[in-house]
Amino acid sequence: MLRLSRFLPSTSRRVCDLKEVLWSGSLTFEHALSTSAANYDENASARKFASYTVFKGKAALSISPILPVFSKLESGASRVNRNGSVMLTFFPAVGQRKYDYAKKQLFALSPTEVGSLISLGPAESCEFFHDPSMKSSNEGQVKKTLSITPLGSDNGYFLNISVMNNGQKTNERMSVPITKAEFAVMRTALSFALPHIMGWDQALTSHPQSPSSAPASRPRVERPNPDSEWDR
Amino acid sequence: MLRLSRFLPSTSRRVCDLKEVLWSGSLTFEHALSTSAANYDENASARKFASYTVFKGKAALSISPILPVFSKLESGASRVNRNGSVMLTFFPAVGQRKYDYAKKQLFALSPTEVGSLISLGPAESCEFFHDPSMKSSNEGQVKKTLSITPLGSDNGYFLNISVMNNGQKTNERMSVPITKAEFAVMRTALSFALPHIMGWDQALTSHPQSPSSAPASRPRVERPNPDSEWDR
Amino acid sequence: MLRLSRFLPSTSRRVCDLKEVLWSGSLTFEHALSTSAANYDENASARKFASYTVFKGKAALSISPILPVFSKLESGASRVNRNGSVMLTFFPAVGQRKYDYAKKQLFALSPTEVGSLISLGPAESCEFFHDPSMKSSNEGQVKKTLSITPLGSDNGYFLNISVMNNGQKTNERMSVPITKAEFAVMRTALSFALPHIMGWDQALTSHPQSPSSAPASRPRVERPNPDSEWDR
Amino acid sequence: MLRLSRFLPSTSRRVCDLKEVLWSGSLTFEHALSTSAANYDENASARKFASYTVFKGKAALSISPILPVFSKLESGASRVNRNGSVMLTFFPAVGQRKYDYAKKQLFALSPTEVGSLISLGPAESCEFFHDPSMKSSNEGQVKKTLSITPLGSDNGYFLNISVMNNGQKTNERMSVPITKAEFAVMRTALSFALPHIMGWDQALTSHPQSPSSAPASRPRVERPNPDSEWDR
Incomplete structure (x- = not known):
């Protein structure tokens, strides 16, 4: 398969063992992180990365915030x-408690998509495309879908990703059940x-110099309120 | 129209194109920001601005916090x-995916109005004037009303602003539907x-020097509790 | 009245005018603040004070956090x-939109009392003594009671304070209705x-030096987990 | 009893008096803290400890976060x-308002276990093992169980810990009722x-240097979005 051959050669060392991961209490994708850190900006050295990862039978899901x-x-x-x-990073299981991070599929939730997810009722579902x-000539060639569907009885949700590539005639799917506690x-x-x-x-972070030096006993009402909704 | 002629001349360059905005992932009103920053205080250079903006067919709504x-x-x-x-900044659509920020209407929510909004039930509405x-001689000349009414079936809300100017005999109205996810x-x-x-x-931010230097093994009960409700 | 004479002489200048307060958008009790700041610690100069105050017909209520x-x-x-x-600081109205801060009654909510208040259902009430x-010989001489009772129909609460002084044969009561939005x-x-x-x-604030200098590629599993629940 | 003799000799001084604890408003386990701080890292001197502790008839429960x-x-x-x-630290009462911290039992909640606890419905229960x-040869020798069961009528929960040691043939149990306000x-x-x-x-903490120095008027669309879900 074309897709596999594209990713496997360089990634054998990145197949991670769940036992090791669970012992250390946190999964990291060092290669991915250092690459993306390099892309990011010059201050990569000060950056900190954190995620929340759940490992299930057929795939794992890792969630991490981006500034x-x-x-x-x-x-x-x-x-x-x-x-x-x-x-959201989905990556498939490739053996018992082994996952291949190189076959990952990414889905970046916008603020409004985050709002959709956190307001989801126990029996509701949602879907993002x-x-x-x-807006380019290739529009529609590749389509990513994330759907979140209830597991039933207030028991959590399925998170499903599907990546359809019309050019490559491929359609990758991964699905991770999320318990109520994990959700x-x-x-x-x-x-x-x-x-x-x-x-x-x-x-909303104030700066050290921001308190005005006018003594509190002198009300500043003579000046119009600078943040007034009445100024245009 | 008088109202239009007042605002349009200086604002043609500030009509923003939605496509551009969506691409950059964030809308900014540079003119507005730099003006208000100048009003604010001398430390404008350290300030940071952030907002949440939704663009709908007839108008857009941008929300941003003020310290x-x-x-x-x-x-x-x-x-x-x-x-x-x-x-809250409302501004009207003036074409397909084009908005005129110069025709904006502002509404500044106080803490209690924020409390009203965040505790709104799915079928409830509220209104602020x-x-x-x-308290001046012009009281009642201009009246701003913000009303929030449910879209129905737990599907979000309409945010409506109305600015009635008795002197100018104008009554501006804008309305923006907000989905459940956006809300x-x-x-x-x-x-x-x-x-x-x-x-x-x-x-609630403690200062570096605040821990008392008394060793923890020496209880400080001999001194009355300085933050006591019993001192008057 | 003895109690009044104790407080009124020094406080005439501290009767605050609501109009002024509403204009400035925030109430402050400068005398009270500077006194308590002096009690507190030597670093008072870095301290910042904030509150949330509601003014009602018969009394006002101000709420502020203490570190x-x-x-x-x-x-x-x-x-x-x-x-x-x-x-919680209650102080009575002494005229139209005038309040006498010197007649204030204080009630300091402990963490568990805060927990009680924030988990109060719409039809529930609670009471603190x-x-x-x-634990001293004067136990029972003075008794403070704060009760929170629903206004009915999911419309907010009454906050009532009562301070009973057996020695002085006094029983001060103040009551402030709190709307749903204010609550x-x-x-x-x-x-x-x-x-x-x-x-x-x-x-939960980490310190700059806290990341271990061990490279991430070297797992630290040889050392027992220092925060383990298994160490005794 | 073997278990008692193991712990009592060195701990008599650590039996804490509830009266003292309630007066100071906060319980601390100095010995425990300094020991664990030493284990932690070299920067113990900058560390701060905080907890939430409830004292009940038969046992007390203290909760504290670990970075x-x-x-x-x-x-x-x-x-x-x-x-x-x-x-979670459970420790038994050994007299009226006296607790023996040396007989403590610890239970460290993982992020997912915290998620389970904070999403617990009023009539739901959960259990962690x-x-x-x-994963060692001694697997199954010692088994800790934390169960959280409702007190009934939306009145809080019982938190029960059980530590079964097959080698020592012991089974320690402690149970602490938690009111709705405490929960x-x-x-x-x-x-x-x-x-x-x-x-x-x-x-999610940004670093001072992170704002790009490119002027805002120059959109950076020519460069691919570095945090894009489309890069692999």
């Missing part, structure tokens, strides 16, 4: 230039991450 | 002098922002 | 020596404050 | 090498702790 990117404005302030996301070539971890971690991937935590 | 302002007390400590808020000239983002971001716009995050 | 106190251990680490709290002389602010702010008043935010 | 451990990657970045946990010798504290503190014990707070 937004700020840009400097001419005023010296900065603003969110690109929202962060929550990256991504197209890497959106509670995801919901809590995603709710925590949401304001951060939108940069709200940074917008 | 509280602290004032120094004579003791050297500081306290909240003016609460922050969550600013703001008057920029409250979950708003609820999560606003719940996160609420303690921050009230300054509680800063009041 | 825990840490003590140094012999190892150089530190631990919570006294939990923080959330202070405090005795400043607990949502309280619930959100108290949920945010809870981990902080217990010091969990500080216990 | 994850990060490891440096070759790139200079770091990643979670071992997840943190939330440690830990084996210190998992709300646990749920709030654990929800707060969860992203921290997984290291997400650190992964």
